[in-house]
Amino acid sequence: MTHPAPLDEQVDDARMWRDLEVFARYVKLSGSSQERESFAHLEAEMAAAGFETALIEHDAYISLPGAAALALEDGSERFECITHSFARATGPDGLVAEAVIVGAPTPENFAAVDLRGRIAVIDGLAASDATRRANLAGAVGQVHVMPHEHRHEMCISNIWGNPDAADMATLPATAVVTVNDADGARLKASLSGGQTRLRITAEVDTGWRKTPILQADLMPEGRPDAPFILFSGHHDTWYEGVMDNGGANATMLETARLIASRRGEMRRGLRLCFWSGHSHGRYSGSSWYADAAWAELSERCLVHVNVDSTGGRGNTSLADMPVCAELHGFGNEIVSRLTGQSLTGQRLSRAGDQSFWGIGVPSMFLTVGEQPIAEGTANVASGFMGNAGPARKGAGFGWWWHTPGDTLDKIDAEILRRDTRIYVETIRSLLTAETLPTDHANWASAMRGALAPLSDAPVLAELRLERSLALLDRIAAAAGPVPDLALRDLSHLLVPIDYTTGDRFRPDPALIAQAYPILAPLRAAVAAAEAGEEHRHHLVAARRSANRLAETLERAASLLEGLASHREVSHVA
Structure with missing residues (x-):
């Protein structure tokens, strides 16, 4: 056969x-x-x-990007460009403003220049984190310079999915275009030579x-x-x-x-x-x-x-x-x-x-x-x-x-x-598979790796993070095959604390986030204390996150321990 x-x-x-x-x-x-x-x-x-x-x-x-143009204000030089999904349209007359070279989109580089009312010239991809920094810095326009000959289409919205009424105010507020490396080099040379005003014209159909x-x-x-x-x-x-x-x-x-x-x-x-x-x-x-x-x-x-x-x-x-x-x-x-x-x-x-x-x-x-x-x-x-x-x-x-x-x-x-x-x-x-191939001992190990360095921080001592570490040990010890519906319930506890800030019904922004967002307030408290800054307001959020983490881990440990006890009884029987 x-x-x-x-x-x-x-x-x-x-x-x-x-x-x-x-x-x-x-x-x-x-x-x-x-x-x-x-x-x-x-x-x-x-x-x-x-x-x-x-x-x-x-x-x-x-948001569907359309035609775009970039030139020096006097029209003496033009640069091939594309605009982006959720960038602001300029109208046929375009946007004219002084341009400032930012360089790489780091917080330090943004802090070193005054972008209010200006066009930011930024190295790299028009990603939502970089474009949002320019928005917050007061820029009215952005030019992103790729490190190679290609211009990549991008969606620069920082909202995950459809915006609600409150989100509308946080959508991109600037005209945004991208040029390739050769045009970027010509542009920067012109700006360094004293011609500092640019005209951006961009069509974007958003609705x-x-x-x-x-x-x-x-x-x-x-x-x-x-x-x-x-x-x-x-x-x-x-x-x-x-x-x-x-x-x-x-x-x-x-x-x-x-x-x-x-x-x-x-x-x-x-x-x-x-x-x-x-x-x-x-x-x-x-x-x-x-x-x-x-x-x-x-x-x-x-x-x-x-x-x-x-x-x-x-x-x-x-x-x-x-x-x-x-x-x-x-x-x-x-x-x-x-x-x-x-x-x-x-x-x-x-x-x-x-x-x-x-x-x-x-x-x-x-x-x-x-x-x-x-x-x-x-x-x-x-x-x-x-x-x-x-x-x-x-x-x-x-x-x-x-x-x-x-x-x-x-x-x-x-x-x-x-x-x-x-x-x-x-x-x-x-x-x-008879049971899904999940390994919650590995999940607990990964979470412990993220939490352990914070447990030694003096500023967080009163939060008693050792309780959460002990709960992670209980989860690892009790982990084993989990029936489908129990796995569903366990995932509803653990996945949100792994990847979200906590709301099961509203997605977090479409921005780069550190691993384990639930720990972000704890990290902020440690960073403020180490920098000699006022940290007590950070401790307010840190305490709430620590409570949420411990309560969630307690429920997860209890669920797994109940399953482990059932497995032992079934094995003896």
Whole structure:
């Protein structure tokens, strides 16, 4: 009797390439007619695979950049540029102001210049953290200078998803453009030579529009309300976006087709979601879905698996695939077994469609392969990866990321197959395992590593952080296999303190955040005391965070200890 090949070995390269050829026909701006045509292909393929599909239309606050121009005020020199999603439009007459060279977007560099009423000339990617610093410094315009010949499209909103009424006042308030290295050098030379006034002209179409989400479900036979694994990626793109995110969409379709062929083995359901609004609404699709489906996700969603930019040419380094601590061992085992590479343990960063941490859903993966640092410029193209942690092995994606160059020729069929096999095996394992492969002892170890240095700080002595450290030891000691519904309850406790500031219903800003945001007030109190500054106001917030941490860990330890006692009784019986 012959046995079928492992599911990941059945990945059909030709079928994925046909999907990519369809995606390459469209420029998929959020809410556009071309995006809807491409979504129709997704829906047809998912229905053909046996999934129950629903194409959901919802309101999203979307910003589409248009034409842009940059010149010296007298018009004697012009510089090729692009503007950005959520930058301010200038009107046809443009914005004219004196320009000031900032350099790298560090707090020190911003503090050293007066940007009030001026245009800031900033080195590097137009990322939301850099643009927000310029806003807060009083700039009226920004010019970002790339370190290479390419200009990368960016969404510079600091709001995660759709803004509410209070958020509107914190959206970007300046005109923003990006130039490449050559134009940046000419610009700086002109400014240094005494011509200090620039004219920025930029068109940006920002407002509410309808955008789609495709939801596709495959549940175990006879269990339509089963707990499920969420597998998601965005479908909207900059330009054709064949790598970002056509490769990931091809991976999702192929994974879904193969999983459907083994439906009888599923212990849990599978839900795929294809988002719009990722690129032009700062994750508006997944954020809206987290709000609209909050109760169902809280009740039924066990793990979120995210996928972005699979198959990119030259993306050979897998070491930095991010994963939450409790699923790191599981993810590392799959990547190591299928590819021979090991994960470095990078934390998930505030990027991608990671919109479900507040609800309490553990998450794994985001990006897959990256350019090796030895063969590329470290972390230039994919600037959003820079906050993921130290000791990175990857240098981001290729130069074509977020440019018109992201076309079909940037996909390597062998790398796409490698990446898709990782996702097929990940999803298959999550759907069929008797108990999900979570390791809360590893989670406790990671949290202890972050908390331990603070426990020795004299200024925090009265907070009694040793209690939380003891609770982490209890969690590690009691950790073991956790049934699905108990895992859900445990995740609702631990994931928010791992990745959020605390509100289960409102996402944190789309800005770089330190690991374990719950510890940020404690770190601030220590930093103020060490700098000889007034620290007692920091202690107010630190005490509240310490209380929240201890109370959450107490509940988690009690839950795990109850499960451990049950396992012991069952074993004796």
